[in-house]
Amino acid sequence: MAYIVPRPKLTFAEKMYLPSIVAGMAITFKHLKRMLKGETKVVMQYPEEKWDSNMPEHYRGAPTLVKDDHGRERCVACQLCEFICPPRAITISPGEIPAENKFAKVEKYPVEFKIDMIRCIYCGMCEEVCPEQAIFLRKDYAITGTSRAEMVNDKEKLYEMGGVFDGLIHKWNPKK
Amino acid sequence: MDFIHSIPWFLIFASLAKTIFIIFLVVLPMVSYTVYAERRVSALIQDRVGPNRTGFPLTLLGFKKDFSPFLGGLGQPVADAVKFLLKEDFTPGHVNKPYFWLAPALAMMPALITLAAIPFGSVLDLDFLLIPLGHLFGAEWGHGPVKMIISDMNVGLLFMFAISSVSVYGIVLAGWSSNSKYPFLGGIRSTSQMISYELCMGLSAVPVLLVASSSGLSSIVNYQVAHGWLLLPFTDGSLTLREILLWIPIAIAFVTFTISMFAETNRLPFDLPESETELVAGYHTEYSSMKFALFFLGEYTAMIAGSALIVVLFFGGWHLPFIPDGSRGGFWGAIFGFVNITAFFAKVAMLLVVFIWVRWTLPRFRYDQLMKLGWLYLFEIALANIFLTAGILAFT
Amino acid sequence: MSPVLFWFFTFLMLAFATLVVVNRNPVASALSLVVTFLSLAALFVGLNAYFIAVIQVLVYAGAVMVLFLFIIMLMDLKAERRRKFNLLAVGGGVLVSVGFVGELVLVLGRFKLGESPFPALRAEKIDDVREVGMTLFTTHNLPFQVIGVLILVATIGVVILSRRELK
Numbered sequence: 102m103a104y105i106v107p108r109p110k111l112t113f114a115e116k117m118y119l120p121s122i123v124a125g126m127a128i129t130f131k132h133l134k135r136m137l138k139g140e141t142k143v144v145m146q147y148p149e150e151k152w153d154s155n156m157p158e159h160y161r162g163a164p165t166l167v168k169d170d171h172g173r174e175r176c177v178a179c180q181l182c183e184f185i186c187p188p189r190a191i192t193i194s195p196g197e198i199p200a201e202n203k204f205a206k207v208e209k210y211p212v213e214f215k216i217d218m219i220r221c222i223y224c225g226m227c228e229e230v231c232p233e234q235a236i237f238l239r240k241d242y243a244i245t246g247t248s249r250a251e252m253v254n255d256k257e258k259l260y261e262m263g264g265v266f267d268g269l270i271h272k273w274n275p276k277k
Numbered sequence: 278m279d280f281i282h283s284i285p286w287f288l289i290f291a292s293l294a295k296t297i298f299i300i301f302l303v304v305l306p307m308v309s310y311t312v313y314a315e316r317r318v319s320a321l322i323q324d325r326v327g328p329n330r331t332g333f334p335l336t337l338l339g340f341k342k343d344f345s346p347f348l349g350g351l352g353q354p355v356a357d358a359v360k361f362l363l364k365e366d367f368t369p370g371h372v373n374k375p376y377f378w379l380a381p382a383l384a385m386m387p388a389l390i391t392l393a394a395i396p397f398g399s400v401l402d403l404d405f406l407l408i409p410l411g412h413l414f415g416a417e418w419g420h421g422p423v424k425m426i427i428s429d430m431n432v433g434l435l436f437m438f439a440i441s442s443v444s445v446y447g448i449v450l451a452g453w454s455s456n457s458k459y460p461f462l463g464g465i466r467s468t469s470q471m472i473s474y475e476l477c478m479g480l481s482a483v484p485v486l487l488v489a490s491s492s493g494l495s496s497i498v499n500y501q502v503a504h505g506w507l508l509l510p511f512t513d514g515s516l517t518l519r520e521i522l523l524w525i526p527i528a529i530a531f532v533t534f535t536i537s538m539f540a541e542t543n544r545l546p547f548d549l550p551e552s553e554t555e556l557v558a559g560y561h562t563e564y565s566s567m568k569f570a571l572f573f574l575g576e577y578t579a580m581i582a583g584s585a586l587i588v589v590l591f592f593g594g595w596h597l598p599f600i601p602d603g604s605r606g607g608f609w610g611a612i613f614g615f616v617n618i619t620a621f622f623a624k625v626a627m628l629l630v631v632f633i634w635v636r637w638t639l640p641r642f643r644y645d646q647l648m649k650l651g652w653l654y655l656f657e658i659a660l661a662n663i664f665l666t667a668g669i670l671a672f673t
Numbered sequence: 674m675s676p677v678l679f680w681f682f683t684f685l686m687l688a689f690a691t692l693v694v695v696n697r698n699p700v701a702s703a704l705s706l707v708v709t710f711l712s713l714a715a716l717f718v719g720l721n722a723y724f725i726a727v728i729q730v731l732v733y734a735g736a737v738m739v740l741f742l743f744i745i746m747l748m749d750l751k752a753e754r755r756r757k758f759n760l761l762a763v764g765g766g767v768l769v770s771v772g773f774v775g776e777l778v779l780v781l782g783r784f785k786l787g788e789s790p791f792p793a794l795r796a797e798k799i800d801d802v803r804e805v806g807m808t809l810f811t812t813h814n815l816p817f818q819v820i821g822v823l824i825l826v827a828t829i830g831v832v833i834l835s836r837r838e839l840k
Binding site for chain 3 (some may be wrong): 436440442446460468
């Protein structure tokens, strides 16, 4: 059934448009004035103001590797993260820890650990899957480079970014 | 030798100096900064910040720091211009080439030509500089005060209407030669819109001509200097009954004239020829690089010429209350002459801000509403207004 | 006006007037006509007749030709095809134009006023808008009013014709 929408009866002033135009211009002028006075809250002015101070706890930034409190690299080169990584950003070449090393019972360590930051989608699956709590997403977000090679984080860079983490898992601790 | 002496060198030199001054030193920079103001004011109105970063990259020239003037972003127009110049100038294969190339020039030139008739200052007397300078070269260079108008015609107002009516060719040709449907629709819309609103504009300026009893723009300004600005008749210090009565038709004329000016310069709320939501970009869809920039410049130059015309007709041109014109000569005369020029362009700049303010407040009209407004309301109001003015002039 | 400018604009006007006829593209013809009007306006300026020059630009170049162009574009006329010469039509055309030129020469040769030189233009500026207005509303008031009424009648006629619904 057709439904007839009743047209509103316009007064003369409304038909003239002019009063509503003036009212509209008053509104926009109010916004202009408040902006000029600095009363309007605007977006963060990025390079001057940064996210660092008000970054949430759960922020997922660049993935990094960590060492434990004995200075041992926590990664045991199990390659789970390499397999789970959806964009295949991680490349690990595992190696054997020589027998004379005091952590020899760990057996494996990553000779090379590369994360391609062009590919990384910051999903955090590597962190989730890691049985050793060795890989963590930190809060670095301004990741730039001038070449593709520069965007690949190697092992030193990853440890430098990650630092030391004294996690819950201590199974490789020689004292235990 | 006689031939060389018969040439009015000073006249040629003065006209050239005025033309170069107004086009290259005032209007073109004003155009680029109007574009900047447009972006900045629109941002402020919409609670954004706008382009506030581009400074002048002095570090490239070996300086320690980049120069970002007080508001920031004042280097933006320069960057825009460089971008326009360096972009690829692409001509699509399906266009009608000669007309496609002709159109941007035809869009830009009329707007610049209209500036010739605008009295942008009172008089400027630089004799106190020129006479000693001439003595250095052993010549007589003093010529007395020079009128600050490039061409002082007694048909100045009609001249401006005539030339701005020619500017429609640029848009029509752009739309037609692009050989593509959206530009064509834009061109068609623009033609009928400009023809319709030209009439309203001409008719709504007639009351001013009646009151000032001249169609020369400089004599209209002189009338306002003597009797107070037409829209603010108290600026000469007195207010008579005739002025109060005349204020009514003048105010109506101002409103209709301004509305028609918005339509004539294709500004929102009447920018149907290039309405982005319907026609991609209207008549300049197929244009790129500097050819597009010429349309852009033409549009903004027309806006400046239009604002200048409104200032001349309704706001007393270069006149400020209690500030004399530059005819007294000497150093102070020159200073007052420059103050007059500055006052004129300050008024124009204020009107430009109003143009921008309106653009970012009002939504676009529908096409039939636009035509109805022009032909059924503004035209009749302007026509009746002429009779009202003539009646008041006859009986007071 | 300097003779150089006079000859320049005269040549421009005649050249583009020829182009109006010669061009096969209707849009090009229309634009040539616009240039013709503009140079004609320039010649008027040379005679110190600013008002007529401006009205020439305003009405013909700015309004009439824009409408022409508008209609040409809407009808989407293609460039005219070259037709075979029709000997009869060409002969008739030549005959008519020769006759017309002969008649002109004959009439102008006997026109005494045409041989006397025009008085030189006044050196000072003429307020020609005022003078045209004065003449229109004093000496030629009646013809002016009659033309006004004629135009009004034509306007009303057009409105009525265009509003009639097709049955």
